[in-house]
Amino acid sequence: MPSQRLAAVVSSPVRDLLALIDRPDVISFAGGLPAPELFDLANWxxxxxxxxxxxxxxxxxxYAPTEGDPRLRAAAAARMTARGLPTAADQLLITTGSQQALTLVAxxxxxxxxxxxxxxxxxxAALQCxxxxxARIVPVTPDDPDTLARVFTRERPTLLYLVPTFANPTGRTLDAHRRAAIVALAQRHGVWIVEDDPYGELRYRGEHLTPMAAAGDRVIHLGSxxxxxxxxxxxxWLRAPAPLRAALIVAKxxxxxxxxxxxxxxxxxxLDATDLDAHIDRLRDAYRERRDTMLAALPEIMPDGATWTDPDGGMFVWVRLPGGADTAQLLPVALEHDVAFVPGAPFYAADPDPATLRLSFTAATPAVIREGMRRLGKALTAG
Amino acid sequence: MPSQRLAAVVSSPVRDLLALIDRPDVISFAGGLPAPELFDLANWxxxxxxxxxxxxxxxxxxYAPTEGDPRLRAAAAARMTARGLPTAADQLLITTGSQQALTLVAxxxxxxxxxxxxxxxxxxAALQCxxxxxARIVPVTPDDPDTLARVFTRERPTLLYLVPTFANPTGRTLDAHRRAAIVALAQRHGVWIVEDDPYGELRYRGEHLTPMAAAGDRVIHLGSxxxxxxxxxxxxWLRAPAPLRAALIVAKxxxxxxxxxxxxxxxxxxLDATDLDAHIDRLRDAYRERRDTMLAALPEIMPDGATWTDPDGGMFVWVRLPGGADTAQLLPVALEHDVAFVPGAPFYAADPDPATLRLSFTAATPAVIREGMRRLGKALTAG
Incomplete structure (x- = not known):
């Protein structure tokens, strides 16, 4: 009954996962949720x-103009400029979350x-979109420029989608050298880059990296x-290169x-009345401690041979279990132990690795993270 | 550079028109805007x-569930039930305006x-969407069931899009007999109906008509x-027949x-704290007077042979000028006289009638409507 286009997107993994969050007895490392107790409620x-x-x-x-509130566009542009991406208000289109920006770009x-x-x-949800x-989706390894060049030549993609800073789901960050190489390569091949950057301000160590969009005019930068x-x-908000702006506004x-x-x-x-940077500093301090707590627990609960990422920022740790594990089968066992994570397979466009899983450390306090990791350890032993 | 799909939508007429509204010296009958002075600001x-x-x-x-806030869904369902369309909360999907519902249905x-x-x-904007x-868009005349049946047989449409109550742009309403015939015909031919109903509660005379969705399970009803x-x-909100609901949620x-x-x-x-029906009564009283004011002025300013609709509700009067007029050429003349309307051509999927125009009567007070109509009369004489 539904269109072929939609039927091809067989399931709705994000949505199925969000359903896990609401059971109050479950400690969920599944959703990529910010910590509600840290919301700046009074100022909102x-x-x-x-x-x-x-x-x-x-x-x-x-009703209001499609492009967005002029004051909000100016405030977002000023923040981007301060982070090394010079931006004028009229380069921005306000979107209904950066999820909508993906649909508009598509x-x-x-x-x-x-x-x-x-x-x-x-x-x-980008794959889904x-x-x-x-579209036909082709996985690439942005860390390997030779392979990337071959894929650009062979497959002639219209766009390359990246979360270059504290990626979802891995937490990994592309370094400055790699960013420059990818932008130059995309420019040469006439490929648009979508730089999805919802986590960039949540850095817990190391130096800020300039957004890829600062290096070239074929980069669509998404902020949130x-x-x-x-x-x-x-x-x-979506920072659009000039040739795309009119089309994106019609789509919006x-x-x-x-x-x-x-x-x-x-x-x-x-943004006018509050010091958002001071608020982000508070988030960083809290999330850094949560990150450290999770990373300290991992060696205690993970079997020999498991590996995981060590993110400089963002919300996620990406784990790979050893010995032919299947995290989709581990999830129900974990839920029996009142703890949740996201199995890794749905994050792959092709050849999923069933031994992977994603853990989010932002939504739980350190004490809850410790208890959740203890439960996850028991599930791993039982499973 | 933009996709072919988007490039096919050559212009963005709604957007271009909204730009006319902001010049403070222009009395605009162009936008389909509610009256801001009647917003229930304190209660909001x-x-x-x-x-x-x-x-x-x-x-x-x-973050929250894709389907929408359970309390809002329940309140919207109760309102629809009270208006003759029995609805359970879980039949509804909350949308980001009913514009989004069109995109989701597409x-x-x-x-x-x-x-x-x-x-x-x-x-x-439905045509655009x-x-x-x-999609290939085929215009029909819902008031003529024989032609409609022939189009259903010949073109095999996936869906029929209608604003059956106080239509945009004509203000026309399909009567109960015709509604039943169209629903039955669509059912027979396996055609989905999209019943877009943003204006249904703004009735200024006559009896409430039951939504088409009450007559069949192939009707997608949009409220706002x-x-x-x-x-x-x-x-x-979008009231979706069960077989479509999962697909619409994935699209959302x-x-x-x-x-x-x-x-x-x-x-x-x-909705919990305020008597929305009492507020709608106030809107009806104000808009009825504005409608009457505009309709009283039309015979005074329109040339012999002009015709217009006489809407029972909603926001719009649809005018047809005589003698090969072109309202796209009249618009700049009207703007010189500090009054605006929407030329009719963009509302046609095919064979536009350039002698038509749309006037909205909701956003201006009776005194302003009288002055605006005087200006429009001068433009008609000058043009």
């Missing part, structure tokens, strides 16, 4: 009240049968307030006319 | 404050080359808070994961 409440007060209050309940760039190159493993657009502000507002208009006027106005008021 | 401010207070406040800033049902039948003229999905609450929140997840958690929570709080 003030920001909504500000947006619904004063002479422009009624305008914030009305609508604006992908004809059915177009090829999309993706890191492997990668964000599974490109799949729904009728979800991990540094609050995901419930569904606010992201067809998608939802514009993003919530009141949420945009509240975010503009929030 | 309270609703946001309620949603960001109390024990669940932090949850309202967090993603869930239309393969490239699928046929979509539409009323002629019809909502232009189906066009972007790669934009015209009865506030469009800035981008809140709509790819589109934006979920609609703004805080806007949904505020709307649920608003």
């Amino acid at each position: 409440r003030t920001a909504f009240d500000t947006a619904l007060s004063g002479p422009h209050a009624r305008r914030h309940l009305q 609508a604006a760039l992908l004809d059915p049968g177009a090829v999309v190159a993706v890191d492997q493993p990668t964000y599974l 490109f799949g729904m657009a009728g 307030l979800s991990k540094i502000g609050a995901p419930g507002l569904r606010l992201g 208009q067809a998608a939802d006319l514009h993003t919530s006027t009141i949420d945009q106005a509240a975010a503009a008021a929030y | 401010r309270t609703a946001f404050d309620t949603a960001l207070s109390g024990p669940h406040a932090r949850r309202h800033l967090q 993603a869930a049902l239309l393969d490239p080359g699928a046929v979509v039948a539409v009323d002629q003229p019809t909502y232009l 189906f066009g972007m999905a790669g 808070l934009s015209k009865i609450g506030a469009p800035g929140l981008r809140l709509g 997840q790819a589109a934006d994961l979920h609609t703004s958690t805080i806007d949904q929570a505020a709307a649920a709080a608003y």
Whole structure:
């Protein structure tokens, strides 16, 4: 009954996984959720009240321009400029979360049968999104420029999708040298790069890396307030190279006319009245401790031969179990022990490694992480 | 550079038109905007404050289920049930405005080359949305069941898109007899009906008509808070027949994961604390007077031979000028006289009638409508 395009996306893994979170007795390392107790609730409440007060209050309940609230675009542009990506407000399109930006890019760039190159493993809702657009998805290894060049030559992808900083699901980061090489290669082959950057400000050690978009004009940069502000507002932004901007705005208009006027106005008021950098420092301190707690527990619970990533920032640790393990079969055992993770296979565009799994460390306190890891250890022994 | 699919949607008429609204000296009958001075601002401010207070406040800033806020779904279902369309909360999917519902329906049902039948003229952003999905659009005359049956037989459309109550742009309403005939015909031919109903509660005379979705299980019904609450929140809902629901939820997840958690929570709080029916009564009284004011002015300013609709509700009057007029050429003349309308051609899927135009009467007070109509009369004489 559904369209072939949609039927091809057989399941909805993110959604099935989000369902695991709500059982209150489960300690979930599954969802990529920010910690709710760290939300800047009082200032958000003030920001909504500000947006619904004063002479422009009624305008914030009305239809609004597709591109987004001018004050929010200016504030986002200023933040990007400060992080080494010089950006003018009119280069930005406000999106309903950066998830929407993926759909807009797909609508604006992908004809059915177009090829999309993706890191492997990668964000599974991006795979889903490109799949729904009728694209053929080709996995690449961005860390290996020779292979990347061969794939660009052979497959002629329309775009390369990357989460170059603290990637979902691996937590890995592409270094400055590699970034420059990939941008140059994409430029040479006429490939668009989508640089999805929701986690870049959540760095727990090491030096900030300049976004790839600063190095070339074929990079579409996606930013988001979800991990540094609050995901419930569904606010992201897309920095589009000039030749794509008009098409993306048409796609955005067809998608939802514009993003919530009141949420945009509240975010503009929030950024105006609050020191977001100070808030991000608080997030960093808390998440760094959670990261360290999880990484300290891993050697105690993991079997010999297991490996895992050691992320400099973001939300995720990526684990590989030894000896032909299948984490999809481990998950029900883990749930019996009241702990959850995400099996790794759905993050692969091809040839999934069933021995992998993703753990998120941001949503639980250190004490809860320790207890959750203890449970996971018992599940690993039982499973 | 953009995809063929998108390049086919050559322009963005709604967007170009919204740009006309912001010149403060122009009296605009162009946009389909609700009157901002009638927004229930104080109660909305309270609703946001309620949603960001109390024990669940932090949850309202967090990621949330794709289907939508359970309280909002229940409240919307109760309203639909009360209007003659028995609905359970789990039949509804909350959408980011009903514009998004069109995109989701397109993603869930239309393969490239699928046929979509539409009323002629019809909502232009729906034409754009189906066009972007790669559909072939075939205009029909829903008031003529024989022609409709022939089109269903010959073109085998996947879906029929209708705004059956106070249509955009004509203001026309399909009567109960015709609704039943169309639903039966669609059922027989295996055609889905999309019943887009943003205006249904804005009735100024006559009796309420039961939604088409009550008559058959092949009708996808779209509701919205934009015209009865506030469009800035981008809140709509889609009542989906069971076989489509899973596919629509997957499409929604790819589109934006979920609609703004805080806007949904505020709307649920608003509907809980406020008498929306009393508010709609106030809107009806104000809009009825505006409608009457515009219709009273039309005979005074229109040339002999002009015709127009006489809507029972909604926001629009549809005008046809005599003698080979071209309203696209009239528009710049009207703007010179500081008044705006929408030329009719973009609302046609095929064979546009250039002598038509759309006037919206909701956003201006009666005094402003009278002045705007005087200006339009001068433009008609000058043009």
